Amino acid sequence: MRIVSADTGGALLTEDYEPIGLIATAAVLVEKPYRTATLSRVKYANPFDYDMSGRQAIRDEAFLAVELAREVKPDVVHLDSTIGGIEVRKLDEPTIDALTITDRGKEVWKDLAKDLQPLAKKFWEETGIEIIAIGKSSVPVRIAEIYAGLYTAKWAIEYARKEGKAIVGLPRYMKVEIRPGKIYGESLDPREGGLFGEIEAETEGIGWELYPNPLVRRFMVLEVWGE
Amino acid sequence: MRIVSADTGGALLTEDYEPIGLIATAAVLVEKPYRTATLSRVKYANPFDYDMSGRQAIRDEAFLAVELAREVKPDVVHLDSTIGGIEVRKLDEPTIDALTITDRGKEVWKDLAKDLQPLAKKFWEETGIEIIAIGKSSVPVRIAEIYAGLYTAKWAIEYARKEGKAIVGLPRYMKVEIRPGKIYGESLDPREGGLFGEIEAETEGIGWELYPNPLVRRFMVLEVWGE
Amino acid sequence: MRIVSADTGGALLTEDYEPIGLIATAAVLVEKPYRTATLSRVKYANPFDYDMSGRQAIRDEAFLAVELAREVKPDVVHLDSTIGGIEVRKLDEPTIDALTITDRGKEVWKDLAKDLQPLAKKFWEETGIEIIAIGKSSVPVRIAEIYAGLYTAKWAIEYARKEGKAIVGLPRYMKVEIRPGKIYGESLDPREGGLFGEIEAETEGIGWELYPNPLVRRFMVLEVWGE
Structure with a gap:
């Protein structure tokens, strides 16, 4: 299918x-x-x-x-x-x-x-x-949500290049990792059976940190800054 | 108890x-x-x-x-x-x-x-x-559900031997692995504290694949076929 | 913050x-x-x-x-x-x-x-x-809940020293480990993004076991006894 x-x-x-x-x-x-x-x-x-x-x-x-x-x-x-x-x-x-x-x-x-x-x-x-x-x-809807999170990280990188820094909230229980030349992300809910995604992105010269949003349990915050 | x-x-x-x-x-x-x-x-x-x-x-x-x-x-x-x-x-x-x-x-x-x-x-x-x-x-009810999933995999193997192939849906957020002489299964929800099960089964000459049911999030599909 | x-x-x-x-x-x-x-x-x-x-x-x-x-x-x-x-x-x-x-x-x-x-x-x-x-x-409320579980384990150790044994139920989907000189605990829900805690405690001469509460799914029981 x-x-x-x-x-x-x-x-x-x-x-x-x-x-x-x-x-x-x-x-x-x-x-x-x-x-x-x-x-x-x-x-x-x-x-x-x-x-x-x-x-x-x-x-x-x-x-x-x-x-x-x-x-x-x-x-x-x-x-x-x-x-x-x-x-x-x-x-x-x-x-x-x-x-x-x-x-x-x-x-x-x-x-x-x-x-x-x-x-x-x-x-x-x-x-x-x-x-x-x-x-x-729908599992494909959840995968689209994970990709929305990946593109959010990409947007944050571009925003940080211009403005110095970006703080974004990711979709529910997912994490991202900014790797050389790409952004990887995956669901934090193992019950979903291992959903993940990856997109290309220019990631040079960028620092980042991922941590729980203190005000909204099960949602992560991504901070990105130009180094 | x-x-x-x-x-x-x-x-x-x-x-x-x-x-x-x-x-x-x-x-x-x-x-x-x-x-x-x-x-x-x-x-x-x-x-x-x-x-x-x-x-x-x-x-x-x-x-x-x-x-x-x-x-x-x-x-x-x-x-x-x-x-x-x-x-x-x-x-x-x-x-x-x-x-x-x-x-x-x-x-x-x-x-x-x-x-x-x-x-x-x-x-x-x-x-x-x-x-x-x-x-x-009840945790024992959940363990019974995991065993229902194990026996479903066993049924699928027997069905595939006769009909060539079987596609079955497992109970909620659990996975199975078809191993030599047995079927192993476990909960995909770590909050349950590590629930699992195992049953004996004839597993020779059988191929299998496990993946998320695209229409029902948090449920896995098992495909089994005779090799 | x-x-x-x-x-x-x-x-x-x-x-x-x-x-x-x-x-x-x-x-x-x-x-x-x-x-x-x-x-x-x-x-x-x-x-x-x-x-x-x-x-x-x-x-x-x-x-x-x-x-x-x-x-x-x-x-x-x-x-x-x-x-x-x-x-x-x-x-x-x-x-x-x-x-x-x-x-x-x-x-x-x-x-x-x-x-x-x-x-x-x-x-x-x-x-x-x-x-x-x-x-x-609130994530801090959940972290407080994890600490309530850690202090519950500490209370259980002190109770077991006096009474020989204690059986306690921890807060929802968390585990504890009694280690030399301290008690470590963490959330069993990976969607929370890795919440954990640690407190000091006298742990010498204490045996313990952690397992699912059979009557309340997603809650763990801690048994502690003097050795």
Whole structure:
């Protein structure tokens, strides 16, 4: 099975570990044995001007996933939204009303569906590939989250080269290591069966430190500085 | 403390990782230091004709646990049902109505209690041993789940010898390794403190691969084939 | 960031692993990189005469944390109570009524606030340091919990010297090792990013064993005896 998925994660933090805004949306192609990505793409956000309601994230994820899926023709596309594995192209108003989610969640999805339902319908008509809102149950969605963390580290390196220093929060229970010419990362949850990722990056002249975010258990902070 | 417990797990999967039916109910005797089983028994189900409502599982577990308990005379029997550690022999209608579970759960338990309450009462009268519905809090229940995974791997080997290949899903966050003459397995959750198991099996001429189930995070897939 | 926190944990158990009462409240000073404590203090309870309602614990934690905070002047004090990170000095009746917690929780907090709100207000007026009820999200609170486990092990050694033997339950998913002259402990959850602790203790002539509590998954039992 070949699966494309996308997820958004990584946040620029203040010195007091308060989140300013999210940094990276990653789309990945995941193939058997489903432990890492064969291909990845990133779209960076502007953390200083970020809509924290969550709608920007899911929209960015859908468009980036479709872009990668057009290229690699997977069997299915997984989005990180827990509305029960439903096909996004079928999300009309009566279907959303019938979902067992909160009224607030229904309003959000009615708004989102205006963009995403036509996108999914068009993509399905052209390729036969379904986009499903499967959420946290999907391993490819988790791998996309790990890649969002890798690209967040890459963004932090570039930011530190310009501004001297960056403090970013990684997605949930993952770590990164900045190695010569690349950034490696892996899940800290062994129950996930060994999920990891790696991207290329210019890492010369960069110092870094990784440690637990004291205010948010199970999330790590990455500090990066120019040496 | 000597505890007998039972649990059901492991599923035959399609090539697309859709579950067809459950495979193995395991009963185990667990003794101090409570990390593995001293003894184990299995009852295989027919995954192609399986009642997925959950009632078949709990009934099979109770009968298999009592069978093992008659033999080894433990201090107590643990069943995997989260109704608050109640003694099964006391499960009459008023007691079930007083449980803080859903109305649907009450209906299921009223039905189940028809078989299980007399079983537990008779067993207690004959041996003085209580059967308690303790659920996921019990370590012996988790060890029984790990053994259900081991027997699922054994079933997969036998199925692959006949049919060429088997794809099975293991119980939650556990792994198995097929070694010469035996199958070893362990929990992938280090918070559980090192739970593991081992059973004998004919493993010659068998190839295998273990990887994350892409559709169900924290569950592993085992593929087995004749070489 | 320098954070003082406190937590209570560790229980004396019967031979059947039933809890008798809690043992240790620990306060800790945690500094970057937030993986262990720079300083720790303990207040032992009497497990044979323990108020299991939870009010004794939170009161002991607040007073012990303030005692340590007077000494080390941290940036903030974290208490293990999940009422949304609110400042304790602001906990008057209308504020408690507006919390999104159960009615029972509100009654408990109205009672607790009688002692804790004046304590927090006085401490803030004198030092400018806030005491916040941040709960499980705080890494320093988890480190305090690990230290409560370390002091529980120390208590068990002293109890075993007098009574011959002690069986104690440690806080959730942590382990301890009794080494020459000290007790080492660490979290068993790798998602927390490597939290650990160490205290000095007289450990000569002591035997010990650590194993999973069969009745409470993810909690370990420590047995200690004089050799």
